[in-house]
Amino acid sequence: MKALIGRKAFGDRIIFSGCSFSFPEHSRTAILGPSGCGKTTLMRIAAGLDRDWEGRLESPPRLPLVLFQEDRLIESISVLSNLRAVSDDRRGIESVLSSLGLGGEERKVVHDLSGGMKRRLAIARILLLDCDFLFLDEPFRGLDPGMREHVASIISGYASHRSLVLITHDEEDLPLLGIDRTIRL
Amino acid sequence: MRLSTIQGNKAARAGAVIFWIAVWAVAAAAIGEELFLPSPLSVCRSLMEALPEASFWSSVLFTLSRILAGFLVSAAAACCTAALSYRLPIFSLLMEPLVQIIRATPVASIVILVLVWVRSSSLSVVISFLMVFPIIYTNLLEGLGKTDRDLLEAAAAYRMKAIRKIRYVYIPSVQPFMDSAIRTSLGLAWKSGIAAEVIGLPDGSIGERLYEAKIYLDTPELFAWTAAVIALAFAFEHLFLLLSRLAAKAAVS
Numbered sequence: 001m002k003a004l005i006g007r008k009a010f011g012d013r014i015i016f017s018g019c020s021f022s023f024p025e026h027s028r029t030a031i032l033g034p035s036g037c038g039k040t041t042l043m044r045i046a047a048g049l050d051r052d053w054e055g056r057l058e059s060p061p062r063l064p065l066v067l068f069q070e071d072r073l074i075e076s077i078s079v080l081s082n083l084r085a086v087s088d089d090r091r092g093i094e095s096v097l098s099s100l101g102l103g104g105e106e107r108k109v110v111h112d113l114s115g116g117m118k119r120r121l122a123i124a125r126i127l128l129l130d131c132d133f134l135f136l137d138e139p140f141r142g143l144d145p146g147m148r149e150h151v152a153s154i155i156s157g158y159a160s161h162r163s164l165v166l167i168t169h170d171e172e173d174l175p176l177l178g179i180d181r182t183i184r185l
Numbered sequence: 186m187r188l189s190t191i192q193g194n195k196a197a198r199a200g201a202v203i204f205w206i207a208v209w210a211v212a213a214a215a216i217g218e219e220l221f222l223p224s225p226l227s228v229c230r231s232l233m234e235a236l237p238e239a240s241f242w243s244s245v246l247f248t249l250s251r252i253l254a255g256f257l258v259s260a261a262a263a264c265c266t267a268a269l270s271y272r273l274p275i276f277s278l279l280m281e282p283l284v285q286i287i288r289a290t291p292v293a294s295i296v297i298l299v300l301v302w303v304r305s306s307s308l309s310v311v312i313s314f315l316m317v318f319p320i321i322y323t324n325l326l327e328g329l330g331k332t333d334r335d336l337l338e339a340a341a342a343y344r345m346k347a348i349r350k351i352r353y354v355y356i357p358s359v360q361p362f363m364d365s366a367i368r369t370s371l372g373l374a375w376k377s378g379i380a381a382e383v384i385g386l387p388d389g390s391i392g393e394r395l396y397e398a399k400i401y402l403d404t405p406e407l408f409a410w411t412a413a414v415i416a417l418a419f420a421f422e423h424l425f426l427l428l429s430r431l432a433a434k435a436a437v438s
Contacts, residue, residue, distance in 0.1 A: 076357045085343075
């Protein structure tokens with residue numbers, strides 16, 4: 001997949017101009033850079049979420065899946081309902097909840113969860129869906145070091161036959177997900 | 186103690202009701218004239234005398250069925266039109282003046298106009314419908330408009346089907362707006378429905394009984410009917426809030 005970007009701007013502020021970024025199939029690419037440099041914007045373009053830019057995507061992802069930087073959970077409903085919103089696979093739901101240390105929390109309302117638990121629930125939700133390109137925007141935000149490694153191993157297993165794009169400002173995240181290519185902004 | 190803590194305390198709320206009944210009793214004793222202000226005791230006596238009568242319950246049933254029918258049909262119509270207005274800006278534009286007009290027109294004008302079109306027995310259905318519609322429509326439209334854009338983007342990114350989006354994203358988002366609409370509109374449906382009955386005097390309605398109590402200067406009975414209406418409005422407001430919350434809970438389970 002290749003993003004050929006003629007121009008991407010927010011008002012007068014030009015983010016990208018006349019540049020291209022490639023994301024080979026089955027690769028594990030990290031987009032690195034300081035806050036505000038356009039990492040998430042590039043991910044949104046590549047994932048097809050942002051259409052307000054000049055240029056084109058070559059061989060765009062057939063089934064992109066995004067873990068957003070924000071958890072984007074439905075706060076007023078339960079953990080289980082948040083997962084049922086995307087999947088009917090009861091066994092799959094039980095399995096991801098248990099693997100991410102959320103077993104037994106099914107009935108809790110999301111706004112009663114800690115920040116780390118919410119992040120794990122957001123990750124659980126994407127693990128229930130199929131994709132060919134997985135985009136992860138700061139996936140380990142709010143997780144302690146031990147949990148980071150555990151979650152990274154689960155995501156790595158899920159992404160074993162898929163292309164993965166990691167957006168981070170922390171280079172320590174790279175080995176956790178076996179990143180083999182980096183794009184520095 | 187914080188205001189929210191006091192308001193959440195059932196005993197404190199009951200205490201507030203008892204306080205005002207005591208104020209009423211003192212005022213009635215001070216005036217000493219049942220025609221102007223009957224005492225709580227005589228109102229209670231009047232209500233107790235009416236309760237075993239079949240005519241009391243037939244009047245309650247008459248008015249209740251019509252006000253609730255108007256409320257339910259209006260709520261259904263408001264839900265459908267609010268959803269259409271949310272999806273189609275042109276429909277929203279068309280609805281706006283209509284809703285403004287219904288909201289601004291005095292109840293008395295509508296009652297007189299409606300009496301030209303329908304029988305007085307159907308009056309409270311139409312009035313209840315017209316009073317409820319703008320409140321539920323406006324609240325629901327606002328709730329839909331305030332649905333979290335990020336959640337909607339996530340729903341699209343996670344390929345959520347329309348029915349799931351309604352169940353898991355829109356319904357939790359509009360639920361607080363629906364609660365507020367039920368609270369406001371159901372009370373208004375009772376007030377305006379009975380006011381319409383007092384004007385139109387349909388046979389066997391609560392409005393007719395209130396009017397008769399006024400004609401015969403039976404102030405305790407007037408108060409007794411008013412107390413009955415307040416109790417009915419209170420009970421049905423809580424019933425509908427409960428039903429609305431249960432329905433929303435069932436949608437996301």
